[in-house]
Amino acid sequence: MGLLGAALAAAPVSLRAQQDTTRLLKDKIEQSQKRLEEIRQQRQQLRQAMQRLTHQVSTASEEIGNLEKQIGSSSSVVAELDVQIEASGEQVARTTARMLQTRDELTVRKTELHERLKEVYERGPLGPLQVLLSARSFSDLIDRYKYLHLVTLYDRMLVRQVGTLEGKLEEQRSELAGQLSRLQDLRGSKKQELSDLQSLRLQYRRRLSLYRTQRSKAREQEAQLAQDEAQLQNVIAELERARRESERRAGRSTSSSLTTGDLGKLAWPVDGRIIYQFGPERNGGTTINRDGIGIAASEGTPVKAVESGRVEFAGTQGLMGPTVIVSHGGGYYSAYLYLERVRVHVGERVARGQVIGAVGGASSRSGPHIEFQIHQPTAGGAPQPVDPVRWLRSHSGG
Structure with a gap:
């Protein structure tokens, strides 16, 4: 129990x-x-x-x-x-x-x-x-x-x-x-x-x-571009020395077709948008100093001189490819880089708006474009690059 x-x-x-x-x-x-x-x-x-x-x-x-x-x-x-x-x-x-x-x-x-x-x-x-x-x-x-x-x-x-x-x-x-x-x-x-x-x-x-x-590779290219920029400035400095020596021998100064009075009045060398600005540009861990502005446009688009002058350089400039430099007198120069082809020759007189080449730069990292530079005189020294945007007309593409 x-x-x-x-x-x-x-x-x-x-x-x-x-x-x-x-x-x-x-x-x-x-x-x-x-x-x-x-x-x-x-x-x-x-x-x-x-x-x-x-x-x-x-x-x-x-x-x-x-x-x-x-x-x-x-x-x-x-x-x-x-x-x-x-x-x-x-x-x-x-x-x-x-x-x-x-x-x-x-x-x-x-x-x-x-x-x-x-x-x-x-x-x-x-x-x-x-x-x-x-x-x-x-x-x-x-x-x-x-x-x-x-x-x-x-x-x-x-x-x-x-x-x-x-x-x-x-x-x-x-x-x-x-x-x-x-x-x-x-x-x-x-x-x-x-x-x-x-x-x-x-x-x-x-x-x-x-x-x-x-x-x-980018650093190598940027180093090469820096060398090309320096070489281009040396070319312009040498052209300016030759111009001044010529004026000294002639005993007279030539007039300039480009002056500070043209600030904000120049036509664009090609119609397009600005893809990089004048001055230092930081890319990753490196910095490149731009002596001009990049203007994007379709490859082959005509490039025009912004003012009349004399062609002082027409040839290839390192990684910048076909390049044209125009002297406007008085120590003023305009440069057109990354062209596909050049349509003028050294010593040729060009008029304002005359076609001097065509847009290239397709193989560059920025794609089809030109780089446009303006160099202005300095007191007794070589011409120095300045911001081209200040010289160009107000532009919707910029």
Whole structure:
């Protein structure tokens, strides 16, 4: 009676601790999943920005910065997947342990039920009646009746427990299958992310190598351009010395077709927009000093002299290509660089608005354009380049 009462009084084993642990694991996975979605959204935005950069920027520096951010995002995705894989692995382990515990408990209950059924079968249908009839007194009869009632309750509880445990075991098997499937999916996602990350790193190294090569070439070109600019100034300085010597020998000064009174009045040598300004221009980690302005125009567009004068130079000037220098007298010169071809010759007199060449520069980094310069005299020294925009008419293209 005592053992039977204890069995009936015992409540089902509390799973509160296991449920709390499972809930914590689920919360951990859900929080990680939210972070994972945020990271993936950020990475998608970076990829879209990368596509825009590919079409919009002329150098690879911004693309490299974007790739670095993508690598960081992919590394974060892998880290979050590791968190979920670890948590899911713990879930699988705990579910497996609970399933084994349930199976062992089911085995015990089935054994008990089998023994009870065997006992009932051996006693036959009159067993309970014989127990009651063998009572020695009325109080003994009441005790025996209570005992039989408790036995009946215990048998019913045993049957229910077996059914409940069987359902619980099936539910745990289904839960375990889902967790294993999710774990497999997570591992597959991690494998893909690692592959993407490796691809990004390879792309980053290639892009960085290309960028360094381009930067090195750009620096070489800029150094060459600086030399060409200096050489052009030397050419103009030499032309000016020759002009002054000629005037000294002739004993008279020649008039100038270009004066400060022409500021803001000269026609443009070619119609187009300004793509770089006069003065220092910073490009990446280098700086080049522009002695003129860049005017973009279609290749082959006629280029005209801004004022009358004499052609003092008509030939190729380093990376600047075909170049024309016109002397306007009095130490004033205009220069036209990056031409496709020259249509005048040294010593030729040109009129204002006369075509002297055609737009070139297609192979330069700035694309088809010309560089237009104006050099004005200094007190006893070589002519110095000045901002041509001050001399040109107001122009919508500028």
